Amino acid sequence: MATTKKKMVQWDPAHVKAELLAKYPTKVARKRSKQIMINEALENETPEITANVRTTPGIITMRGCTYAGCKGVIMGPTRDIVNIVHGPIGCSFYAWLTRRNQTDAGTDGENYMNYCFSTDMQDSDIIFGGEKKLAQAIQEAYDLFHPRSIAVFATCPVGLIGDDIHTVTKRMKEKFGDCNVYAFSCEGYKGVSQSAGHHIANNQVFRHIVGENDEEKPGKYKINLLGEYNIGGDGFEIDRIFKKCGITNIATFSGNSTYDQFASAHKADLNAVMCHRSINYVADMLETKYGIPWIKVNFIGADATAKSLRKIAQYFGDQEFIDQVEAVIAEEMPDVLAARADVCTRTEGKTAMMFVGGSRAHHYKELFNEMGMKVISAGYEFGHRDDYEGRQVIPDLKVDADSRNIEELTVEADATRFNPRKSAEEIKALEDAGYKFKHYDGLAPDMDKDTLIIDDLNQYEAERMVELMKPDIFCAGIKEKYSIQKLGVPMKQLHSYDSGGPYAGFKGAVNFYHEIDRLVNSKVWSYMKAPWQNNPQLSASYGCE
């Protein structure tokens, strides 16, 4: 098949930026201007990007709330914790099985993922308080299921009426004795996006679960995989690769995870961080309290997977392990390269846009690169500046009123269990060899010059971008999917993957190549106009007299 190198639509980033801002009231335009960055452009008036700030009311945002980040994202995928949502019914209903976190019920068979639990608050609870009902709900869950753990999530009204969910859960925990009960103050109005919810979840998992099980775990190369949610089975694929390499995954935060994984996380010797945005707090705290270093990894993309595996092997430094990792990569790559060579004949030179998450838009760039596709614009829904510009900006981040409300846990080295996994000399030797701990460069350095990096993209801007820049594929979430497709541009969900996956690891990369090939080359996009719409003239021979 002939190579279908496509001539890219020509556009000037400054012009596109001006077009995006043109329709806004002045105040909105001024604010949005700081969240739209022309990458590495010298004349750029905003050398740094504004991120993690409030969305303007009335602007149709892609963002969700703190509860969604806490319950939906971080705590949702753990199978053996009964997650009770304290609030009116909706919040629990909407987070019921909609994120496509896959799970394996394991040998113990404990799996509450398919259930939806709520206190279904009524007006009387709002008026008189919901603490009694919450305690009763926890009791009923305990009596019915006898789970090892029950988590409680606050929704908006809970904070407003002042229900003390932490005291209720503490009391119930003491009463049961064999069930860890704790709560998350993740009211939807906190913070400016899901991101605040991630932070709240990180804090409570660390405070209430991590370190609860001191049993030794077998395994030579023990790591935790942080920020992997097993959407579409990504975690299954990564675990398959780990097993082949001889890596023991003590805990995944939190795809296909269990309570005991979290409780044993301090037994690992390295933390590998996937989604930097949602979980870096846990990584930092595990290091401070237990002495476990962390590195940034990315298992999205076959080349990135190989790179991440090598990084893990280099950390442990054991030649046998390094050889095994190389053997696995050598075994897995031929199939990947064959699939890549095939799809590239149809995808090379095509363009993509990605507006997802707080790390995904960066991770998936690897996969598009592998297919010869160019990402012409990208951004995060709930990223912070460090996710764009790299962690070196963290000390300069301004703490505004919204982020001040989110608790920062102060963690100290554990008196008995702190154990630096590497000595200062070992760390230095690795760093001298180019190894980077606690390091994340962010999205911007990976994006080409003159591409557009946009934070908290909204519906209007998305539509204008597609009209102006005509990408071959657009990636975001379910809310954006069909408005983009109406324009005749295929849209791939990168939150929940539509119906596909896994896309992580080696097999996942092949799946993704095929999926994108299917989308950008589907025949359906040629059917949008009927024959009579393309050629409306009447034929002379049938013309009316």
Added chain:
Amino acid sequence: MLLRHTPKEITERSALMINPAKTCQPIGAMYAALGIHGCLPHSHGSQGCCAYHRSALTRHYKEPVSAATSSFTEGSSVFGGQANMLQAIENIFTVYNPVIIAAHTTCLSETIGDDLKQIRKKALTEGKIPEGKYMISASTPSYVGSHVTGFSNMVKSMAGLAESTGKKNGKVNIIPGWVEPSDMEEIKRLTNMLGVKTILFPDTSGVLNGPLSGEYKMFPDGGTTVEELISAGDSIGTLALGEWCSAAAAHELDTQNKVPCQVLDMPFGLKATDRFIDALRIMGGVTVPDELSMERGQLVDMISDMHQYLYHKKVALVGDPDQLIAMTEFLVSIDMCPIHIVTGTPGKEFERRIKEITKDMPFEVNVRAKGDMFLLHQWIKNEPVDLIMGNTYCKYIARDEDIPLVRWGFPILDRQGHQYFPTVGYKGALRLLEKILGALQDRKDRDDPETKFELVL
């Protein structure tokens, strides 16, 4: 087993709801608002509410669902959301330019006591609502009622736009309730057949079942126009379909505009459709055309042809009150036996209606308003059924218990057709029968031993 922890033994729960058969008010308000032409629904609360409702509706319809939010922060939760709402109104009219904003509250804005009517007045005074543009609002606290209540509240607010000029317009208002766009289209086809001029509101046909044409219309061609809503005050009468969904709006038109109303069941199945057509004929002063009697006859014909497969088959039902009342009646009318019936929506009247409809059935009936699907599953474990009818969440029960499932209701996240093929009217009842028979006969073909496997069914 997907729901392996659900025990057969039923224990009463007073505080913990498990696997709900309802969701919250605001999503109903949002769905209703999408049935007004040129309308942008607006959620006055945290961003998450709006994101969740849009996602749920999008997954059900596979169509874009635009709606804005007041994006509450902790500050607005303390000081009130008026500033956010005013800013939103200004931004919405500038950036999206809808004809009308239909705003609803959330548990957050209700708890802090925001008053959308007062905020609208302030916006009007400050000139934030441009000439010729509209804003309506509904109070939809999530901790009262269910998604059905929210739908009803927003439809009632639409009725609030009606004006009386003193001159009748010769039309009949039809309030269809929470049915699919395809159903609304079918109701219009039926009224056209009868030759009755109507104002149907809300009307999501042409909004949530749009074409792929290379053009994205944020405000699609469908929907009831504001002019029609205003004119509803001059109609000769109102037919409200469904007590829970539509009666409040009909009563509003009755008291405010002196438009007399009749509240009927939703026209699912033979008898409810009969009552709808008969009421429409009388209110519109027309005779029913032969084509429609023909459609009715075809339905009766299929019931008689296939009666042996339906007779005394036990069914478990879950959904919303108006829909379940009509469906229960339909199933009983074709000699099927709906024995477990659950809605999450509160209302004792629901249980009374169901008991009345099923009183002559040869089996005992379990019915519960304010119930949940955990209870339904337990009932099924104790008294198995031949068929389950309900939303997509039923498939976890269906798979565990190996029972055929007909998807019907909200939400349907894993099958297609509800956007395009109606289940109201005689044609709709034929489609329901086709689905029910298909499920039962597929099961028979799967389960019959080879010796009994039959070509002709």
